[in-house]
Amino acid sequence: MSIEVPRKGTEPADETGSDTGSAAPETTKAGPWRALRPLVLRLHFYAGLLIAPLLLIAAVSGLLYSLSFQAEKFVYRHELQVPAGDRSVPLATQVEAARKAHPEGTVTAVWPSSEDGATTRVLMTTPQVEEGESLAIFVNPYTGEIRGELADSFGALPLRAWLSGLHSNLHLGDFGRNYSEMAASWLWVVSLGGLLLWLGRRRRAKRELLLPERGATGRRRALTRHGAIGMWAVAGLVMLSATGLTWSKYAGENIDAIQTQLGGATPSVSAELQPGGGEGGGHEGHDGGGEAGHQGPDIGIDKAVEAAAAKGVDGEIAVTLPADGSGYVIKETDKQFPVHLDSVAVDPADGGVMDELRFADYPLLAKLTRFGIDVHMGKLFGLANQLALAALALALILLIVWGYRMWWLRRPTKDRTLSVGRPMPRGAWRKLPVTVLLPIAAATALVGWLVPMLGISLLVFLVIDMALGAVAKARSRA
Numbered sequence: 370m371s372i373e374v375p376r377k378g379t380e381p382a383d384e385t386g387s388d389t390g391s392a393a394p395e396t397t398k399a400g401p402w403r404a405l406r407p408l409v410l411r412l413h414f415y416a417g418l419l420i421a422p423l424l425l426i427a428a429v430s431g432l433l434y435s436l437s438f439q440a441e442k443f444v445y446r447h448e449l450q451v452p453a454g455d456r457s458v459p460l461a462t463q464v465e466a467a468r469k470a471h472p473e474g475t476v477t478a479v480w481p482s483s484e485d486g487a488t489t490r491v492l493m494t495t496p497q498v499e500e501g502e503s504l505a506i507f508v509n510p511y512t513g514e515i516r517g518e519l520a521d522s523f524g525a526l527p528l529r530a531w532l533s534g535l536h537s538n539l540h541l542g543d544f545g546r547n548y549s550e551m552a553a554s555w556l557w558v559v560s561l562g563g564l565l566l567w568l569g570r571r572r573r574a575k576r577e578l579l580l581p582e583r584g585a586t587g588r589r590r591a592l593t594r595h596g597a598i599g600m601w602a603v604a605g606l607v608m609l610s611a612t613g614l615t616w617s618k619y620a621g622e623n624i625d626a627i628q629t630q631l632g633g634a635t636p637s638v639s640a641e642l643q644p645g646g647g648e649g650g651g652h653e654g655h656d657g658g659g660e661a662g663h664q665g666p667d668i669g670i671d672k673a674v675e676a677a678a679a680k681g682v683d684g685e686i687a688v689t690l691p692a693d694g695s696g697y698v699i700k701e702t703d704k705q706f707p708v709h710l711d712s713v714a715v716d717p718a719d720g721g722v723m724d725e726l727r728f729a730d731y732p733l734l735a736k737l738t739r740f741g742i743d744v745h746m747g748k749l750f751g752l753a754n755q756l757a758l759a760a761l762a763l764a765l766i767l768l769i770v771w772g773y774r775m776w777w778l779r780r781p782t783k784d785r786t787l788s789v790g791r792p793m794p795r796g797a798w799r800k801l802p803v804t805v806l807l808p809i810a811a812a813t814a815l816v817g818w819l820v821p822m823l824g825i826s827l828l829v830f831l832v833i834d835m836a837l838g839a840v841a842k843a844r845s846r847a
Contacts, residue, residue: 430536432762454511467491553613633734640714
């Protein structure tokens with residue numbers, strides 16, 4: 370996100386800002402790019418200057434969130450870990466222990482211990498937790514002893530849940546979500562714009578495309594570091610932007626509608642016992658079930674898990690207990706490679722499998738959405754995913770710092786001490802051929818509709834730029 374500000378007295382096309390006197394000149398190839406480049410550079414300037422603070426907040430909070438997975442294991446080790454035993458007690462016994470600890474609550478889901486020394490997590494709805502959260506009771510699977518209890522927010526314990534809220538909405542609710550959607554809306558624009566500008570530069574050696582220039586000083590050193598790190602990070606940043614938009618408020622609704630029309634909606638296993646009964650499909654393993662428990666014959670959670678295992682749904686699983694009119698839903702939750710995300714619905718009356726859904730049968734768009742969201746949240750492939758997220762967040766922080774440093778080193782300090790600098794001159798779009806200008810305008814309008822935060826802010830930038838241009842023109846006449 371380089372903030373390219375030409376110094377007074379230099380040609381606007383001189384983007385290198387050489388401090389050594391030996392900078393390679395910019396490319397001057399004829400064609401649409403020669404006219405398009407100043408427009409991209411101007412957009413990059415405004416986006417870098419005005420949107421970078423939002424991106425910096427998202428990057429810092431995202432870095433903390435990516436590290437929270439391992440921190441969670443340490444902070445809550447008493448609740449999550451127990452000495453391994455020889456034999457586990459039945460799941461029904463573990464669930465009953467949680468019920469006795471909180472008789473006022475309703476058990477909605479169970480995450481059985483999936484490895485030696487791990488506790489079982491029994492999730493309940495109780496007056497103690499806020500709406501949308503569950504109370505997690507941690508049970509020793511070998512003794513049935515209660516190890517502790519914590520608030521659970523979609524699988525995240527308090528530390529990670531707090532950092533997740535900071536990253537997504539700054540703990541300001543729906544209003545705060547506008548910040549993260551604005552950041553996600555612009556991240557791919559500044560990333561791809563920076564990529565085009567970096568690829569369009571003329572350089573002495575090919576290695577300088579991926580590595581900072583040797584011996585550079587001052588602004589040029591910041592520029593080459595900015596560009597080289599951006600080349601390594603651009604694919605990951607675009608991915609984070611795209612996946613972040615999938616669950617944003619405004620762009621997310623448009624993306625969901627398009628995905629549904631293309632037949633890429635995420636399917637769910639049906640656990641309905643009879644027409645008009647409650648549906649058990651689509652739960653995430655911790656927020657399913659109803660306030661009123663299942664009425665009628667019930668084989669119990671242990672036999673339901675056995676029935677699922679007979680269909681190959683075993684290992685790391687989440688069990689949603691039956692509600693009125695629905696059966697058990699057992700889902701695999703193992704997101705290591707290869708992923709295991711199959712699910713089945715089990716009739717609580719006789720243990721028969723009513724429906725099964727294999728992840729291999731998901732539509733391609735649904736698979737890509739699932740993978741993309743899990744990568745963004747650091748859940749896919751475990752520690753490797755979390756370290757990659759941390760590296761991307763750190764890279765974005767450095768890109769922003771170097772971008773502002775370039776602006777600071779080339780700010781006009783003699784004639785306008787309070788100025789924020791000067792972007793590329795206006796009117797570059799007039800030099801574009803109509804065959805290039807019209808498709809760009811159409812694509813901009815389409816993207817602005819699909820990503821409303823981007824479209825609205827782009828219009829605001831345009832209005833401000835036109836107003837500044839009018840003021841400058843009036844001053845020049847005076």
